Amino acid sequence: MLERFKTDILILGSGGAGLFAALHAHQANPSLQVTLATKGLLGKCGCTRMVQGGYNVALNPGDSVERHFMDTIEGGKWLPNQDMAWKLVTTAVERVRELENEIGCFFDRNADGTLHGKAFAGQTFDRTVHKGDLTGIEIINRLMEQVWARPVRRLEEHRAVALIPARDGASLSGVLMIDIRTGLFRFVEAKAVLLATGGGPTMYRYHTPSGDKSMDGLAMALRAGVPLRDMEMVQFHPTGLLAGVDTRMTGTVLEEGLRGAGGHLLDGAQRRFMADYDPKLERATRDVVSRAIYAEMRAGRTTPNGGVYIKMGHLGPEKVAKQFKGMVERCADCGFDLAGGLVEVVPTAHYFMGGVVCDVDTATGLPGLFVAGEDSGGAHGANRLGGNGVANSTVFGGIAGETMAAWVARNPASGEPDEDILGAELVRAQLPLTAKAGDLNRLRERLLDIMWDDVGVIRNAAGLARGLDKLGAIEDELLATGVPDGDRAFNLTWHDWLNLRSLIEISKVITGAALKRENSRGAHYREDFPEAGDLATSTFTVARQRGGRLEISDQPVQFTIVRPGESLLKEAAE
Amino acid sequence: MNVRLYVLQRGTALIMAPLVLVHIAIIFYATSRGLSAADILGRTRGSFGWAAYYSLFVLAAATHGAIGLRVIASEWTALRGRQLDALMWIFGLALAVLGLRAVAAVVLP
Amino acid sequence: MTNTIEVSLWRGKADGRYQTFSVPQRENQTVLDVVTWVQRNADPTLSYRFACRVGMCGSCAMTVNGRPRWTCRTHTSKVVENGRLEIGPLANLPVIKDLTCDMQAFFEKWQKAKGVFAPSKTKNDPIEKILPGSPPRQAADAAIECINCAVCFAACDTVRWNEDYVGPAALNRAWTLVNDVRDAGNRDRLSAVAAGGGCHACHSHQSCQEHCPKALNPTASIAGLKRRTMQAYIRREL
Amino acid sequence: MRPHTTSHRRDALWLAFLVHRISGLALACFLPLHFLALGLAIRGEATLDGFLKWTANPLVKLAETGLVFLLAVHMLGGMRVLVIENMPWRDGQKRFATGALAFAIIAAAVFLVRAA
Ligand SMILES: Cc1cc2nc3c(=O)[nH]c(=O)nc-3n(C[C@H](O)[C@H](O)[C@H](O)COP(=O)(O)OP(=O)(O)OC[C@H]3O[C@@H](n4cnc5c(N)ncnc54)[C@H](O)[C@@H]3O)c2cc1C
Ligand code: HEM
C-alpha cells in the first residue's frame, strides 16, 4: 500500500521554480539524484505556463537594477523583504541571459535585434521581456525540454500530501504523496525538499490560476509548523471573464492591455463608471480598478451574470481583432465577441503574495525544507508587479537548486521519518474515503462565495469575522463529507476533496491575517481602515500553527537597503 | 524510411515524371493514329534511344516501387527490419529483371 | 435549462466502452465543462485531465465526435451533432483511464527528434542580436507556439501505423531549432530527423496541420526538414 | 473497442494520400505482370503475331488502360507530394489535390473513350 524510495533532492512542482531548481541542482552536482514530483504533467500544469505579459528585467540601457528594485519596493508598499527583492532584480538579469543563451527561450526583439521590453503598469521603465503574449509557454516549454533531456526522475501526476519530519523533529525527512494515476501512496525520503507548488488563490469565486493549484504547499508547510507571511495579500486582476455558472472559463484573465489600449468598463446599464473612482479612469492601477468594479457589483449595478462589461468596439473592431488577436480568438472560441460586442467581466483572484518565510537562499525554518516561487513570501510585499512573478519563480528556483545541492553535500544523510506522523498523515489523506459520501460541490460553491463576499477585494472587520465563522463551519462539514471509495485510480473527486481541505485551511489563515492588518496596503483593502498607515513603522503579518492553533503576529519590516522616503535612484533623491 | 531511401525514391519519382508523360503521350499518339502494335515495334526495334529510355524507366520504377512497397509494408504489415529490406530487394530486383527483359524483347532486333 | 446533451464518454482503459450521460446544455459551455459536469454531478469516478482551461497547457485534448481537439476552448455549440457528443481519450497514446492518456511516448519522441535547444553560449555572454525580420527568425517564429497538446499526434495516421515515427509536433519543434541561429546542435539534430522514424516517414497527410488548434503547420515544418536533410545528405554532411 | 480518431479520414487531403498509396500499390502489383506479358509475348518474329492477337484482346486492352490510368493518377499525386515538400509553403493544398485528381480522371476518361 505504501511504496517507499529515497532520493537526494525532491522537488515539488514543475512551474518555473521547480524546473529551474531541477536544472540547477543537476548542474551543481550531476551525481545527485534529483526527483521532480508534480500534480499534473511535467511543465504542463501550474501558472508559469500561463504567463502572458512577460518577465521583468533591467537589461536595457537607461534602465537599472536600482530602478527595478525601487519599483518593486514601492509597488509592494514598503512591505517586501528588501534583501529578497534585491536578489530578485539583480539575479533576473543573469536569469534572462540564461533563459536565452542556455535554455533556448527565443524572446521578441527590437528592430535592431536587441531584446524588446514592453510596458507593464506600475513600472517606470519598459522592461518586460516577452514572447508575444505567450511568454509562459515559451519559458516552460524550453525548461521542460531541458529537464526531459536530463536524468531527472519524474513523478508526474503525483500529489504531495504531507511533509514528514524526521523522528527527532529536527529536520524534514521526506514527503508523502499520492500517485494520482494509481491512487497508491508513495513516501519519498529526501535529503532536501523544495516546495514549489505555486500557491494559487483558487478559493475565490473568480480566479485565474490553473485548476491543479490549491494551496497544497502552504497547507503542508503550515501543518509542519513553518511560519507563513503576508497571508492577507491576494492580488486581484480587474478583468476576469464572466461566462456564468458551470463553466471553467469564468474567471480566466482578459489581458491588462485591453484597458491600456482604451477599453471602456460599463455597468449593467451600460454606463461608464470609472470616473466615479479615479481620474485615470480605466487606466488606473489593477487594485483601484478591481475595487471599483467590486463596489459596482456590491451596489447591484451589474450585468446579467453579476459583473460589469468591457467594451472595445469603439476602437474599431478590426483594429482590436488585430492588436489583441489571441484574446479575441479565445473569446470567440468561447462564444464572445470581444472586438465588437460587450463582454462581461469581474475582478478575479490572480496571484498570492503571501507564502513561506524564507531566507534569500530559499532556506526555511525547517532544516531540509526549501521554498521558491509563488509558495514563498517576502519578495513582493503587499503587491506584485506584473512581470515580477515569473522572475521570482525562475530566479529563486535556480537559487534553490544550488542551495539544495550544497545542503546535501553538508548533510549527506536524511533523517529517519517519524513513522507515527507518517501513519497519521496516511489516515488523514484517506479520511474522505472512510466518511459517508456527500455533496462536495455545494461545499466548494460555499467556500468560493464566502471568500469572495467576506474576504474579497474590499474587506471589513465584520465581514472577516463572519467569514472566519463560516469557514470553520464548512471545514467541519467537509470532514464529515466523504467521497465514494471505489476505484482510487485517477479519482479526481478524492483530489477535489483534498484540494478543498487545503483551500479551506489557507483561507482561514488569509482571513485571520486580513483581520490582523488594520490598514490598507496594496492588494489588501480594509474599508474600515482605508489608510496605508505609517510607512516607517510598517509591519508584516506572520502566521504559524502551534499545537493545532493558528497564531498570527506582526513583525516590523527591516529596511535593510532603503527606508521609506529614500530612493536608490540618484535623480529621485535630488 | 531514412534520408538515403528518401532521396532515391523522390529522385526516381522526379526522373519518371517526364518519362511517364512521354510514355502516355506515345500511347495517346499511337491509339489516336490507330497505329498497330507492329508499327510501334517496328520503330523501337534496334533503336538505341528507345533502349536507353525504357531501361532508365524500368530501373527507376523498380527502385521507386521497391522502396514504396517497403514503406507500405512497414506501415500496414507486421514485417520489420531485415524482412522489409528483403522484400524491397526481392521486389526491386524482380521488377528490374522482368522489365529489362521486356525492354530487350521490344528493342532487340 | 431545457436542453440537454446526450454525452457518451469513454470509460475504462483500452478495452473500455462508452457510457452515456445527459448533461444540461448552457449558453456558455465548453466540452471540458461538459466533462466536468459529469464528474461533479453524475459520476464522481470519471477521470480526465486539464490544467490551464485557456488553451495554454495542452493537457485537455480529447477525441470529440471523432476529432481530436482541445476541450477547454471548444464551445459545445460548435461540436454537438443532433444533440449528441461522443468524447474519448486521444488516439495513438495509451489510455490511462477514461479520458486520460499517457503522454510519455509523445515527449520521448520529442527528445528523440532532438527537440531541445543546444546552447552555443553561456549566461555570461550578452544576448544575441537577432533581426526580427530575418528569414530564419521568421521561420522559427512561425512554428514556435506549440503547446504540446498532441492533437496533431492523435490525428496522424503515420503515427498510428509506424511506431518509430516521432510525429509532427516533435519534428515541428526540431524545425524551429534548425532555424534558430543560436543553436549548436543542428548536426546531431539533422542526423536524428534523417534516420528511420524521422521526417522522411511523413507522407504529408496534412492532418496535423488541419487539426492543430494553434493553427500551426507541422507539414510545412517537416517539409523544411526534408529539404534541409536532403541538402545535407547530398553535400555528404550526414 | 478503442475510440479512434476518424475526422481526418473525411478530409480531401487524406483521401488524396489514400488514392496515391492505392494507386502506387496497384502499380507495384500490375507492373510486373505488364513486363512479364510484354517479355513473353514478343520473343522474336515468330511470336509477334501472337502478341498482336494478344493486344487485340479487350481484357488486355482494359488492363493496359487501367495501368495508364493508375500511372496518371499516381504521378499527379506524386507531383503534389513533391510540390508540398519542395516548394515554398502555400495554402490551398486542398484545391491542388482535388484539381490534380480531377485532371487525372478526365485524362483517363478521355483515353478510355478513345481506346474503346
Ligand atoms: C493567467 C496568469 C497570467 C500571469 N501572467 C504573469 C505575467 O505576465 N508575468 C509574471 O511575472 N507573472 C505572471 N503570472 C504569475 C506567474 O505565473 C506565477 O507567479 C509564477 O509562474 C509561479 O511559478 P511557480 O513555479 O511558483 O508555480 P507554478 O508555475 O504555478 O507551478 C506550480 C506547480 O506545482 C504543482 N503542484 C501544486 N500542488 C502540488 C502538490 N500538492 N503536489 C505536487 N505538485 C503540486 C503544480 O501542478 C505546478 O506544477 C500570471 C499568472 C496567471 C495565473
Ligand atoms: C511519374 C511517376 C511517379 C511519380 C511522380 C511518383 C511519385 C511518388 C511519390 C512522391 C511517392 C511518395 C509518397 C509518399 O511517401 O507519401 C510515391 C510513392 C510510391 N510510388 Fe510512386 N511515383 C511515380 C511512379 C510510380 C510507379 C511507376 C510505381 C510502380 C512501381 C510507383 C509506386 C509507388 C509506391 C508503391 C509508392 C508508395 C506509396 C506510399 O507510401 O503511400 N510509383 N510515388
Ligand code: SF4
Ligand atoms: S503542433 Fe499544434 S497540434 Fe501539434 S502539439 Fe503543437 S499545438 Fe498541438
Ligand code: F3S
Ligand atoms: S499528419 Fe502525419 S503524415 Fe505528416 S503531414 Fe502531418 S505528420
Ligand code: FES
Ligand atoms: S486545459 Fe490547458 S489547454 Fe485546455
